[in-house]
Amino acid sequence: MNYTVVLPAAGSGKRMGAAYNKLFLKLNGKPILAHTLEVFQLDPWCEEIVLAINEQERQDIEKLITQYQLTKVTKLVQGGDERQHSVYAALQAASGAEIVLVHDAARPFILQETIHALVEKATASGGAIAAVKAKDTMKRVVDGQVQETIDRETLWSVQTPQAFQYELLMKAARQADEQGFLGTDEGMLAERAGIPVYVVESSYDNQKMTTPEDLVLGEGILRRREE
């Protein structure tokens, strides 16, 4: 089995509070972006990597690709103002793919076994998204007042990768684009388009590096993996 992966990397990392795109921050001496790209570079199922980038970071990213020998990166496309726009631009550049994965460049700890399970499920069923079971009790709250406790057994925290048959996701993404609809993940666009989406149980390690505390957590994950 094989797939193309699309990685949105065109954010600015505001919540991280660094002076530059958080993807260039280092974990154990290696940029977050290089950690993420290496997972796909080393996965024999991954045929091609398409990156959505900030145009002004092109040279730095090309340098990183050379330094870490990321030979599967074939296209660097200009991202947009919103993550969804960056993904859409990269998806268009990935035409010809049968199965496409969308994965946040800011999630460097994705496991190959999760990727493979997603590809298998998307091939069989249309769409599959990485998710973990909710750990906390969840309540619906309006104006500070609890309305109800939601049955936790039915709740999942959603991550990326999100895998789809390429034509199905393109149809959903095109529809959202035409209607000016902004979703929070690809799964949401697919749901709106009536495409079946399944969850694949992922690892709690597959955290997005969003705020400075996440970097401490990330270094901890790398330390544990080295033991």
Ligand code: CTP
């Ligand atoms: N992303 C993107 N294009 C955007 C916004 C985000 O490609 N216009 C990418 C980011 O680079 C990241 C992923 O989408 O890899 C997930 O987004 P997020 O964690 O929110 O990153 P940022 O938007 O960079 O961070 P912040 O929201 O704190 O500014």
Ligand code: MG
């Ligand atoms: Mg963001």
